[in-house]
Amino acid sequence: MEAGHKLGTQADENLVMQEYLTFTLGNEEYAIDILKVQEIRGYEKPTLIAKAPPFIKGVINLRGTIVPIVDLRIKFELGQVDYTPLTVVIILNLGARVVGVVVDSVSDVIMLSAAQIRPAPDFSATFDTQYIVGLASMESRMVIVTDIERLMTSADMALVDEAME
Amino acid sequence: MAIDMSQFYQVFFEESAEHLAAMENLLLNLDIEHPDDEELNAIFRAAHSIKGSSGTFGFNDLAETTHLLENLLDRIRKRELDLSTDKVDAFLSSCDVLKAMLEAHQGQGEADPAEVEALSRRLRAMSEGDASGGATQAGQVPSTPGTHRYRIEFVPTRASVDDGGLDNFMAALGEIGALKVDIQPGEPNRMGFWQLSLTSDQPQESFADQLDFIADSGAWRIVETSSEDAHGDEAFGLFDDAPGAPVEEAAYGFFDPLPTSAEPQDDSYGFFEPLPTAAVAASPTVGDANEEGDGYGFFAPLPVLAAAPPVNSTGMTDEGDGYGFFAPLPTIANAADSVSIPPGIEAYAKSPATSPVRSTRVSAEKPAKATASGDSSIRVNVEKVDQLINLVGELVITQAMLQQAAQSMQDATPERLVNGLAQLERNTRDLQESVMSIRMLPISFVFSRFPRVVRDLSGKLGKQVELKTSGETTELDKSLIERIADPLTHLIRNSLDHGIESPERRAVAGKPPVGTITLKAYHQGGNIVIEVGDDGAGISRQKILAKARERGMQVSDQMSDPEVFGLIFEAGFSTAETVTDVSGRGVGMDVVRRNIQAMGGRVDIESMLGIGTRMTVRLPLTLAILDGMSIGVGDQIYILPLASVIESLQPTADDIKTMANQGRVIAFRGEYLPVVALHELFGLTPASGSFCQGILVVIDANGSRVALFVDALLGQHQVVIKSLEANYRRVPGISGATIMGDGHVAMILDPGAIAAMGRGAMAA
Structure with a gap:
């Protein structure tokens, strides 16, 4: 067991593939762990929440559950913020919470192994790098692999009373 | 009395089963070498609880066994005895036996008396440190406190009568207690129905074995009468008409109406008409079934007797609906054997009495079980x-x-x-x-604790108080039941301490020395109302105002009574001259009001000096549904709890005045109310900026009123309250969300917070 471990690690990294859902925000492509995704649905006008930050669009009724909707395009100041019939909401299941995020479009489900994800260079931006797991390249595209749970529960998002960090 | 207690049986069964399960669990996890004190105590407590409640409910067999268990556990937890594996084993097996007993009382299965006896011996032996076990004679152990009264009924076998077994048995009974022969068959052969009364401190197991020896199984029973004298005697009255009635006569009754019959016979059908009478007469414990006796299960009931002879099965027979009516039938069959009757008739006597008994045994047991489980309940998360x-x-x-x-x-x-x-x-x-x-649970769950509270407190305070409750069956949501208990306790303590005067003062005031506290619950509209009233001194308006001024509060003599009385809910407010350990520190009433408001309710006080005080708590029936008024602001719909809406009005431009060119107020029924515009508070675009176009809703927010400006009133709904915090966080001014008929989400406003926000915005 121990002896073969070293060999195995290399093999594991290449073999254990995880599925990611990719979506676009403006010109950028993001990937999130597909196990965090509950469903994808069309955008419907949410009910406003008083005095909420602008990227929190409000809440919707998802089969009896009140679900807040976050527009990541506003949050990251990316792309055109308009709501068309093609605008999609990804409903995320983060621990016990359900949150919806508005994105420009959902593109693909990709398989990535740990080896394929490279560390992102550290630079300050609106998008705090601590929420970035790394960067991966798919063909000619670059995909930003995001720790969506950490992002959505951060104090920055103002989605929870006390951030879980 | 017996009926009163039986309604609590189910609770007792459930609780005991829980205690047993807890005990078993603890025992299983116990570290035998180094037992944890806490765990031992917990096991002891479980045994103690079962003992206590089974004693209360008259399940003496349970009480006896747990008593032994408790003794042993007590010594172990005091470290007088060491814990050992075989002790734990014994405890576990006693759990099993207790479970079997519980089930037997519920009409399912039966407890094996021999096993119970063996267990008691084992426990006793252990508690005496006698490892050999079982050496102790059952008869020598002072196992139960107090004495029992047993009624022993049997028909001895011919052999036992002839060889003196019967005499020996009587002598043995005479030794262990006071024996009285109630009914005894005629001298010639002494065969027939015997009934003895025995007062003894011995458990019935100590002589049940011997009884089984002299009478056929199923032809005897022991009934413990101490807890249900009236019950048994009543049924026995029947027999008094025929003192010492020899069973022969009862046997003849098969074919010929019994002359002494005191029973209405309308209900029994046909052939064996008088049989019920004879049977009932001989079977006092099923007396309850008399009226219902519709003749079903004519020959069925033997199994009831045979199934659990020594068990005092009142609970079961009460529900028996006439099954098991003729329990002692074998008695008669036996007797019939001993009398010479023509063969043809004997066939009749035998065939209904004996053979169908066996064949219907199963079918008769089933309905009994079905009834027993009929009013059972399940515990659900x-x-x-x-x-x-x-x-x-x-x-x-x-x-x-x-x-x-x-x-x-x-x-x-x-x-x-x-x-x-x-x-x-x-x-x-x-x-x-x-x-x-x-x-929904009846509010008696809360009320039931108050007699004790009142009793203890009135003793402490040297006051004489009677608590009267009504409306205990009023149902209320479980979560509210849990949360209303503390505020109510506080109100009652308050009434006792501040309201009711001492007997001397009451005498001076010309009142009866015993004060009365009334606790009343009833439904009114969609609310439940709980009133705590007393006939005490009442609240002095002057005193409160003086106290309020002393504390630098803004008060005036023009304030209305409810407003003045409302002051006692302010934090730190107390008019009590002395601070007692009961109340008077001024903490509490504000907590009471806060708690009640948190439940969506409110509390009002009415009082008349010298006559009494009444505090009225109004609560919604449930926390899950809210009566709301939907209001429109801009393109949004909000729900305002209807309970807080006082009235709405359409203002004219002149009605709204400004203060310092900032705060807006409106004159409303003689007072100026602050005007809060919801759209400003929530940053929305109103349908129209003019106050004349919209509507003002006067809301009551924690005692203070504000006028809320909205675009329109849309309607009234019952809404299901949904948590916003489950997936989001608290939003100021919003208490929750709901889903409207069209599937959209609407926010529920929190009037208290809105009013506070409005005032804050104005002050800023």
């Missing part, structure tokens, strides 16, 4: 119930959506769809009601 309530809430919303969709089609709606939807509406409403009722 509250979460599951809540989930069910949520789902039904969804169903109601969906149903409303369908209804709206159908209405929008107007005449184009197919009639079948309309009918179907109407049916669906009815069904969903019924479903919702029944699901909501799962969570």
Whole structure:
């Protein structure tokens, strides 16, 4: 067991593939762990929440559950913020919470192994790098692999009373 | 009395089963080498609780066994005895025996008396440190405190009469207690029905074995009478008409109406008409079934007797509905054997009395079981119930959506769809009601603790107080029941301490020395109202005002009574001259009000000096549903709790005045109320900026009033409250969210917070 471990690690990294859902925000492509995704649905006008930050669009009724909707395009100041019939909401299941995020479009489900994800260079931006797991390249595209749970529960998002960090 | 207690049996069974399960669990996890004191104590407590309640309910066999168990556990936890594996084993097996006993009392299965006896011996041996076990004679152990009264009924076998077994048995009984012969058959052969009364401190197991020896199994029974004298005697009265009635006569009764019969015979059918009489007469313990005796299970009941002879099965027979009516039938059959009767008739006597007994044994047992489980309950996790309530809430919303969709089609709606939807509406409403009722509990769960509170406190304070309760059956949501207990306790303590005067003072005031506190619960509209009243000194308006001025509060003599009395709910406010350990520190009443408001309720005080005080608590029936008024602001819809809405008015431009060119006020019924514009508070665009176009809703927020400016009043709804915090966070001014008929989310406003925000905005 121990002896073969070293060999195995290399093999594991290449073999254990995880599925990611990719979506676009403006010109950028993001990937999130597909196990965090509950469903994808069309955008419907949410009910406003008083005095909420602008990227929190409000809440919707998802089969009896009140679900807040976050527009990541506003949050990251990316792309055109308009709501068309093609605008999609990804409903995320983060621990016990359900949150919806508005994105420009959902593109693909990709398989990535740990080896394929490279560390992102550290630079300050609106998008705090601590929420970035790394960067991966798919063909000619670059995909930003995001720790969506950490992002959505951060104090920055103002989605929870006390951030879980 | 017996009937009164029986309604609590189910609770006792459930609780005891829980205690047993807890005990078993603890025993299983016990570290025998180094037992944890806490764990030992917990086991002891469990045994103690079972003993206590089984004693209360008259299940003496349970009480006896747990008593032994408790003794042993007590010594172990005091470290007088060491814990060992075989002790734990003994404890575990006693858990099993207790479980069997519980089940037997519930009419399922039976407890093996021999096993019980063996266990008691084992426990006793252990507690005496006698490892050999079982050496102790049952008869020598002072096992139970107090004495028992037994009624022993049997028909001895011929052999036992002839060889003196009967005499020996009587002598043995005479040794262990005071024996009295109530009924005894005629001298010639002494065969027949015997009834003895025995007062002894011995458990019935100590002589049951011997009894089994001299009488055929099924032809004897021991009934413990101490707890139910009246019950038994009543039924016995029948027999008094025929003192010492020899059983021969009863046997003849088979074919010929019994002359001494005191029973109405209307209900018994046909052939063996008088049999019920004879049977009933001989079977006092099933007396309850007399009126219901409709003759079913004519020959069935032997199994009842045979199944659990020594068990005092009142609970079961009460529900027996006439099954098991003729329990002592074998008695008669026996007697019939001993009398010479023509063969043809003997066949009759035997065939109904003996053979069908065997064949119907099973069928007779079943209905008894079914009745026993009929009023049983299951314990369900509250979460599951809540989930069910949520789902039904969804169903109601969906149903409303369908209804709206159908209405929008107007005449184009197919009639079948309309009918179907109407049916669906009815069904969903019924479903919702029944699901909501799962969570409803009678308020007696809370009220039941107060007699004790009042008793203890009045003793401490040297006052004489009587507590009168009414409306205990009023039902209330479980979560409210849990949360109302503390505020109510506080109100009652307050009434006792401040309200009711000492007997001397009451005498001076010309009142009876015994004060009365009334506790009343009833439904009013969609609310439950709980009143705590006393006939004490009442609240002095002057005193409160003086105290308030002393504390630098803004008060005036013009304030209305409710407003003045409302001051006692302010934090730190107390008019008590002396601070006692009961109350007077001024903490509490503010907590009471806060707690009640947190439940969506409110509390009012009425008082007359010298006559008494009444505090009225109003609570919503449930926390899950709210009566709300929907209001429109801009393109948004909000729900305002109806309970806080006082009235609404359409202002003219002149009505609204400004203060310092900032704060707006409106004159409303003689006072100036601050005007809070919801759209400003929430940053919305109103339909119209002018106050004349919208509507002012006067809301009561924690005692203070504000006028809320909104665009329109839309309607009144019952809404299911949903948590916003489950997936989001607290939003100031919003207490929750709900889903409207069209599937959209609407926020529920928090009037208190809105008023505070409004005032804050104005001050800023």
